[in-house]
Amino acid sequence: MKNRWxxxxxxxxxxxxxxxxxxLTLTILQPRIFPTIGNFKSILLAVSIxxxxxxxxxxxxxxxxxxxxxxxxxxxxxxxxxxxxxxxNYSDFSxxxxxxxxxxxxxxxxxxxxxxxxxxxxxxFLITLASMNIVYxxxxxxxxxxxxxxxxxxxxxxxxxxxxxxxxxxIYIYAFMTFISYxxxxxxxxxxxxxxxxxxxxxxxxxxxxxxxxxxxxxxxxGFTAAIAGIILASMNQQAIAKAAQGYENDVLTAIVVGGTxxxxxxxxxxxxxxxxLLVGLLNNGLRLMGVPSIYHTVVKGTIIIIAxxxxxxxxxxxx
Numbered sequence: 001m002k003n004r005w006x007x008x009x010x011x012x013x014x015x016x017x018x019x020x021x022x023x024l025t026l027t028i029l030q031p032r033i034f035p036t037i038g039n040f041k042s043i044l045l046a047v048s049i050x051x052x053x054x055x056x057x058x059x060x061x062x063x064x065x066x067x068x069x070x071x072x073x074x075x076x077x078x079x080x081x082x083x084x085x086x087x088x089n090y091s092d093f094s095x096x097x098x099x100x101x102x103x104x105x106x107x108x109x110x111x112x113x114x115x116x117x118x119x120x121x122x123x124x125f126l127i128t129l130a131s132m133n134i135v136y137x138x139x140x141x142x143x144x145x146x147x148x149x150x151x152x153x154x155x156x157x158x159x160x161x162x163x164x165x166x167x168x169x170x171i172y173i174y175a176f177m178t179f180i181s182y183x184x185x186x187x188x189x190x191x192x193x194x195x196x197x198x199x200x201x202x203x204x205x206x207x208x209x210x211x212x213x214x215x216x217x218x219x220x221x222x223g224f225t226a227a228i229a230g231i232i233l234a235s236m237n238q239q240a241i242a243k244a245a246q247g248y249e250n251d252v253l254t255a256i257v258v259g260g261t262x263x264x265x266x267x268x269x270x271x272x273x274x275x276x277x278l279l280v281g282l283l284n285n286g287l288r289l290m291g292v293p294s295i296y297h298t299v300v301k302g303t304i305i306i307i308a309x310x311x312x313x314x315x316x317x318x319x320x
Contacts, residue, residue: 015275019282026286033289041168047281048174049074049229049236050251054273055174055181056225057252059218062185063198064265065117065124067222070252072135073109074230074245077102079139081231082150082240095156099231106227107220109135114216132249140242148240160236170232177225182270194218199266247298254301255280 027035053070060067081098088094109131116127150156162169185191196204197211204211229248234240259276261268280301287297 015272019275019278022279022282022286026282026289029286030289034286039285039289041171043278043281043285044171044174045168046284047277048168048170049233049245050248050255050280051174051274051277052170052177052229052232053226053248053252054255054277055177055270056222058181058185058256058261058268058270058273059194060124060215060222061256061261061263062194062265062268063215063218064201064263065215065219066128066253066263067110067113067219067226068125068128068249068253069109069113069132069135070222070226070229071245071248072132072139073106073223073226074233074248075240075242076109076135076139076142077106077227077230078234078244079142079148079240079242080105081156082148082234083142085150085153085156086148090150090152092153092155095153098156102231103224103227106223106225106230108223110220110223110226111216113223114219117219118212118215136242136246143240143242145242149238150234150240151238156235157238158235160232160234161238170236173228173232177228178270178274181225185270190214190217195266197265250298250301251280251284254304258304 023035033039053074057067057070081095081102084098084101085094088097113124113127113131116122117124158169159173160170164172185194193204193209193214196207196209197214201211230245233244237244255276256268256273257263257276258279259268259272259274261272261276283300283304284297287300
């Protein structure tokens, strides 16, 4: 009985225990640098960018799809925002217009994904991979492959560089978007529809759920959150560049899969996604503090994805 109680509680808190073990390990390896308030703030600030992306990118994966274009969409939205501000002589109104333009650009890319996937039955992996390259190309054309600086106004730089009560604003935005995504997935009809369509699309259609509408809405939200992340990143760097968020899709996918969201669809949660986000953030920070070359970071993340997917497929086959 005691062993069973111990195992049940271990499974219940296993994500927390994993994070705790990693924190303790990095503390032992880097005792002077890692366990500091400043470093933990840096970790949260770093994860806030792709954390915001995850808040929307998890929706297509819950449907059994994927969105590989989040990094490209972030770069596009950041470029649209910065160029609007520069062309508007750095006025506060140009900031509002630029942010709206960036958000609309991201939502439109998501809308295009949803329509192509549902109307032409193109595999999500293929269309989002192709659009990733297209969107990066469009962003390069918009910026003329140049770095466009935007050091003002304060209403723009505050988005990515401001602090409230000593905590960076991007962390607040990430927390807010996580809360919104959690409410949508767990407390709304739309959220339940996502799980139904991802779990069994045929049964969902028979139940009166429009998988087409759910899919389109999910990809729009994925593009929208990627756009928010792109605007935060542009504000944080105070510049726009075509390849600004290149590679972020790897962190997004790693965090979502490691957090327990199945690539087969129908299983996953925002709680798991938050765990995956923090895990990736701790790994990135730890590898960087230990001086591990950046090229090996992708090797580690790729290995984690393979292990997580293999475990997911194995678990599903055992449950059948």
